[in-house]
Amino acid sequence: MIIDPKTMGLNSRLKIDKKEDRVSIIIDRKSRIIMKDGVKIHNNAEIIKKHFDLPVQLITSAPVCSKTSKYLNSVGVHHKPLK
Numbered sequence: 001m002i003i004d005p006k007t008m009g010l011n012s013r014l015k016i017d018k019k020e021d022r023v024s025i026i027i028d029r030k031s032r033i034i035m036k037d038g039v040k041i042h043n044n045a046e047i048i049k050k051h052f053d054l055p056v057q058l059i060t061s062a063p064v065c066s067k068t069s070k071y072l073n074s075v076g077v078h079h080k081p082l083k
């Protein structure tokens with residue numbers, strides 16, 4: 001089920017998909033996800049967790065910087081590739 005990010009006060013261009021057991025932030029782009037993006041993703045994930053009380057994951061087609069990957073995993077936002 002696609003969730004409207006405006007209902008949580010998030011950017012309207014953000015794509016959020018809710019399943020039974022988790023919420024996914026979907027990013028479909030070609031450019032690398034760097035630390036600056038990782039901090040924004042973490043902040044968005046915290047807002048989503050307050051509304052749904054479910055784990056948040058990142059699904060992306062972009063490569064994720066290794067430092068950003070470690071950071072996201074340490075704050076509980078795991079990522080996987082967009083198929």
